[in-house]
Amino acid sequence: MEFMKNKYKCFSLFSGGLDSILAVLHMRKLGYEVIPVFFQTPFFGAEKALKAAENADIQIRVIDITADYIKMLENPAYGFGKNMNPCIDCHGLMFRKAGEMMEAEQVDFLISGEVLGQRPMSQRFDALNSVGKLSKVKDLLIRPLSQKLLADTLPVREGWVKKEEMLDIQGRGRQRQIKMAKEFGISHYQNPGGGCLLTDQGFSRRLKDLIRYKMLTVKNIRLLRLGRHFRLNPNCKFIVGKNNNDNEKINQLAAEGLIFQTVNQPGPLGLMISLAEIGNCEIEQAASILLRYSNKAATEDVVSFGNGTESDQQIKITKMEERSVVKLMI
Template sequence: MTRVLAMVSGGLDSLLAAKLIKEQGIEVIGICFKSYFFSPENAIKMCKQIDMPLEIVDFSEEHFEMVKNPKHGYGKNMNPCIDCHAMMMTYAGELLEKFNADFIITGEVLNQRPMSQNKRSLDLVKKESGFSNKILRPLCAKNIEPTEMELNGLVDREKLLDISGRTRTAQIELAEKWGIVDYPSPAGGCKLTEPNYSIRLEDLMENRKNIEEKDINLLKYGRHFRLSPNAKIVATRTEEETINAKKCITKEDIVFFPAKFAGAMIAIIGNPSKEEIEFAAKVAGRYSKGKNEETLEVKYGHYTKPLQNIITVKPATEEELKQYMINN
C-alpha cells in the first residue's frame, strides 16, 4: 500500500492536501514542526478532524540558526520562508525511510503568496530540500509539471487539483464538503511574520550574543525598551502577560513595582547601569496608578528575592518612553 508523509502546518491547506490524498486510498501520516516561533497546537487539532496520525519534529535550535542568516533572505518581516520550507522538506525526506513512506505532500498553492509560493520559489524549495523527486503538491498539481509519483501511478493525477492564486473559495468549498469546520485563519501561527515581533527579534539578535529560548519567548509579552546593548526593559500590560513573562526571566534580572500603587511588572534584562535602573523605576511609575504623581516610590531587586531597594522617581514621560521603545 502506498504511504505518504504530509507536511502539516496547522492551517487549512495542508489538511486539505492530506485529505485529498487519503481519498485515493493512500495511507497518510502527518509531519508537523515545532520551533521557537511556531507550535504544533493547531496541527494536533486539525489532524483529529480527518483522523490522521501526527509526528511532531522539534527542530528549534537548528531552525533558529537558520533564521539568523537565511541563505535566501527574509520575507516582509523576519520570516525566511524559502529556507524554512526547504529545511522542513529535508527533515521530512529523511523520515521517509523511518516510516517506509513513498513520497511527501504539502499544502502549498501556486501564487497564493507572492514571494514564497510563486513558480520559482516552489522549484527552489524542492531543489534545496535534497528530495525534489519526492515532493507532491496536491492542491495545485495540475498547474505544474507532473511528478514521478503521478507518472508512475502511485497517485492519480486526474484526482488532484489546479488551485491557484490568493482566493480561498475552492479551499472553503472543500472544507465544507469534508466536514472540516474548525480551522485557523490563513495568516498562520508563525511569529516571524508579525511586524512587531520581528522588530524585537532583530533588536535581540543585534544586542545579545548568547540567545536562549527564554529570551526569544519573552519577545511575545509586554512593551520593550532598548536602553543600551547591555540592558533592556520589559513592561507587562496585563496579569496574564506578567504570569508568562515571569517564566522567561531569571534571578539575574531586576524587577520593579511601585510601592504604593498598583501597576505593571517592570523587568530590566542584562547588566544595567545606575542610570538605567533609575529609568526602569521611572517606567514602573509611568505604567502604574500613580502615573500622575509628582514623584513616587518604587521597590526593586533581583527576581525571586525580597525587593529591599526603594527609589523615589518622577514617572517617565511619553517623550522619554518613545526615545527607547523598540515598538508598541
C-alpha cells in the same frame, strides 16, 4: 517484473489550513498511508492545527524544531517577507526536517498542501523550486492540489503517484477547495496563513532588535509577546507588563533577569535582561520607566529591584517623561 508496493507512505507537511487538510484527505482517499506532521516553534504553536485536524478526523504528529529554526532565522538564505517571516527558508527547513525523518520511518515521499500561485511569497513557481533546492528533497515532493501543473518528481516518474489522480488547482480563488471541503464533510476550517507571529509588525520589530543585539534565545523570544519593550543600551533591554496576565508570565520567565516593582503604589512588573554587568545607569532608567506606567505613583517614588535570590534593593526615582519613554521603546 518490477516490484511495486501496494501501499506507498508519505509525510504530509500539515499547517492546519484547509489546503493542508485537503491534501491529506485527497491522498488518503487514493489509498496512500499519510502521516501528517506539524512543525512547531515559539512563533507558531500547534493548538489551532490540532483542533483543525480533529475536526477533519486527522491525527497529526507535533515536532518541535525551535533550535534549528532560530539558527535559520539569524540569516535566512532567501531573506524575509514583509515582516520577519522567512517563508521560503521556513518551508525549506520543514521539508528538510521531514526528509531527515523519512528513512527511519520507511516513508517513500513527502506532500504538502501548497497551491501554485496562491501566495506571493512562498508558493510561486520559482519559490517552490527554491524550497526544493534548499531542502534537498525537491525530487521527493508532491503537491497533490497542484501537481498536475508542476514538473514531475520521482514519485510520479516511478509510478508511485499517478499524475492523472493529482489536481490542477492554482491561484488565489478558493471555490474548488470549498467544494472539496464540502465533499469531505468539513465545515470548520481556519484561514490560510493566520497565526504566525513572524508576520506581525510589532512582534517583528522586537525580534529584529533581539537578533541585532545577539539576544536570540527561546526565553527571550517567548517574552516578545508580553508587555512593552525598551532598549536601554546594546547589552540591556527592559520589559514592562501591560496587565496582570503579562506580569505573571513575565515573572515565570524571569529566571536570569532583574525584577522591578513599585513599592508604595500598585504598578506593573518590570524585567531587565542584560548581557553585561548591570550598572546604576540602567537601574535608574528602568525604575524611571516603570514609575511612568504606575498611574498612582507620585512623580518621585520608590521602586524595588532584585533577582529573587537576594533581598531586594530600593531606589527613589523620578518618573521618566513620556517623550523619553517613547524614544527607548522598541
